[in-house]
Amino acid sequence: MFCSTSVTVHLLRGLGALGLVIAAFFLEPLGMMWSGLALIGAFLLMRGCPMCWTMGLIETLYERRKKS
Template sequence: MRGDEVTADSPSYASRSVSVHLVRGVIGFGSLVAAFALLGVLGWPSLLLLPVGVVALRGCPACWVLGLVQTVSRGRLERRCEEGGACRLERAVE
């Protein structure tokens, strides 16, 4: 299996490129921080930024970080599993 393939038991949170992923992070984290920072100024309407942040981060900040790692390592690492079920990451053979 190559690093950019997705199977049923290996979900991918990666983006097309690192820059796209970082932009999603800025939008996501910025929206989450702004929602609470503007709460005193705008009141409850500032909480409308929360769904924007959650969608940009694909559900949670940990999912975004996992996607960043997958995006950076795409094509460089691949998971190899043995018959016993033990898996490990190795450099991709080109």
């Protein structure tokens, strides 16, 4: 349900989401709108909360092991 096509893609999505969360803190002085947009982008990249992203990583690793 949550798993990506590859571990690399999943980790890159997580790295992008982390970058957007960090950017949200730096964009705070510019206004809540920019900070909120960065957080929404991070939420979309993670396909939900950080726990959803972690479960997706576990499922991706499980599917990868099952195929080999």
